Amino acid sequence: MNTAIKETQFQFPEQTDFYKGKVRDVYMFQDQIAVVATDRISAFDVVLPLPIPYKGQVLNQIAAKFLEATSEIVPNWVTSIPDPNVTIGKKCEPFKVEMVIRGYLAGHAWREYKAGKRSICGVSLPEGLKENDKLPTPIITPTTKADQGHDEDISREEILNQGIVSPEDYAILEKYTRALFLKGTDMAAEKGLILVDTKYEFGKYKDEILLIDEVHTPDSSRYFYAEGYQKNQEAGLPQKQLSKEFVRQWLISNGFQGKDGQKVPNMPNKIVNDISERYIELYEKITGEPFKKADNSEMMERIKKSIASNI
Template identity: 80%
Template sequence: MNTAIKETHFQFPGQVGFYKGKVRDVYFFEDKIAVVASDRISAFDVVLPKPIPYKGQVLNQIAAKFLQATADIVPNWVTATPDPNVTIGKKCEPFKVEMVIRGYLAGHAAREYLAGKRSVCGVSLPEGLKENDKLPEPIITPTTKADFGHDEDISREDILAKGIVSEADYAVLEKYTQALFAKGTEMAREKGLILVDTKYEFGKFGEEILLIDEIHTPDSSRYFYADGYEAHQAAGLPQKQLSKEFVRQWLIANGFQGKEGQLVPEMPNEFVQEISGRYIELYEQIIGEPFVKGDISQLEQRIEKAVLKELGA
C-alpha cells in the first residue's frame, strides 16, 4: 500500500499529453490541465529518492487558498480543486522565466553575497548586510525556467535582450510579482510570520497573462517566525524558519549540494517523518487552521476518481 505518491501514471479520457515535473504530474487536455501534487521533494534541483507523506496535499491546499485570496489582484489558472492533491485549470503557455522576489538576504542570495558578490541577477546589493537582514526594498531576481537540470540566474536586461519575454509582458510580470509579494507579506504578518522570499510563475491563456503553478508554499517560499527575528539578528543567530531550507542544510551537512559527481544521501525514515511534520506545521501556521489529513488508504484511486468526476467521465 502506497501512503505517499512518488509518481502517477493515469490515462484519462481526452488526455493529449503528460509532463512530469520535479514535484507535479501534469495531465494535458485540449484546453485544460489536471495537476497532481505528488509527495516528491526536490532540493538543489534534484528530486530526492523518498516521497514525503502528505507533502503534496499540504502544497496543493496552501496554493489553493492563496490563489483564491489573490484572485482579485492577479487572475490565475485555477478552475477547480476536486481532491486534496489535485488542481484543475486553464492550459496556459508558460513564460520561460520564474519571477523570484526577495525581501531579505537569505538562501541563494545570501550564499552569493557571502561569497563576495554584490549583485544578484543584475540587481545591486548594498555593502554591510548580514545573512537574513531585511533588504532596503524587495528585489526581483529572475531565473530561467529549465525543463531539465538547473534553473539559472538571469537579469531583466538579458531576458529582454534574448527575447525570452517581451518588454510589455515583462512589465506586467514585474507589477504582478510586486503586488503578490505585498499581499503574501501582509497575510504572513497576520499569522506571525515573515515572507522572506518566494517565486511566481506566469503563463498566457490566449492574450491574458495568468498566474500559474503554486504560490506561497514551503516549496516556493521561505518564511521566518516574526517573534524573535530582531533578537536573533542582533545576536547573529540563525532564524527559525518554515521552509525546506532545513532539508537543504541536512543535504549540505551530508555532502550533497547537487554538484556533478555527488551522490544523494539516503534519508532515514525518521527524517522523512520529520519533513512531513514540518510541512504540516507550516500549513497550520500560515493558514491558521488544523491540517486535516486526507485518506491515504487508497491514495491513487482516490485521486483518479476525483479527476474523472471533474472531467465528467
C-alpha cells in the same frame, strides 16, 4: 509510515499529453490541465529518492488558499480543486522565467553575497549586509525555467535582450510579482510570520497573463517567525524558519548540494517522517487552520476519479 504518492501514471480518454515535473504530474487536455501534487520532494533542483507523506496535500491546499486570496489582484489558472492533491485549471503557455522576489538576504542570495558578489541578476546590493538582513527594498531576481537540471539566475536586461519575454509582458510580470509579494507579506504578518522570499510563475491563456503553479507554499517561499527576528539578527543567531531550508541544510550537512559528482544521501525513515511532520506544521502555521489528513488507503483510485469526473 503512511503511504505516499511518488508518481501517478493515469491514462484518460481525452488526454492529449503528460508532463512529469520535479513535484507535480500534469495531465493535459484540449483546453485544461489537471495537476497532481505528488509527495516527491526536490532540493538543489534534484528530486530526492523517497517521497514525503502528505507533502503534496500540504502544498496543494496551501496554494489553493493563496490563489483564492490573491485572485482579485492577479488572475490565476485555477477552475476547481476536486481532491486534496489535485487542482484543475486553464491550459496556459508558460513564460520561460520564474519571477523570484526577495525582501531579505537569505538562501541562495546570501550564499552569492557571502561569496563576494554585490550584484544578483543585475540588481546591485549594498556593502555591509549580514545573513537574513532586510533589504532596503524588495528585489526581483529572475531565473530561467529549466525543463531539466538547474534553473539559472538571469537579469531583466538579458531576458529582454534574448527575447524570452516581450518588454510589454515583462512589465506586467514585474507589476504582478510586486503586488503578490505585498499581499503575501501582509497575510504572513497576520500569522506572525515574515515572507522572506518567494517565486511566481506566469503563463498566457488566450492572450491574458495568469498566475500559474503554486503560490506562497513552503516549497516556493521562505518564511521567518516575526517574534525574535530582530533579537536574533542583533545577536548574529540563525532565524527560525518555515520553509524547505531545513531539508537543504540536512543535505548540506550530509555532503550534498546538487553539484556534479555528489551523491544524494540515504534518507532514514526518521528523517522522512520528521520532514512530513514539519510540512504539516508549516501548513497549520501558514493557514492558521488544523491539517486534516486525507484518507490515503485508496489514494490512486481517489485521485484518478477526481480528475475523470471534473474534466
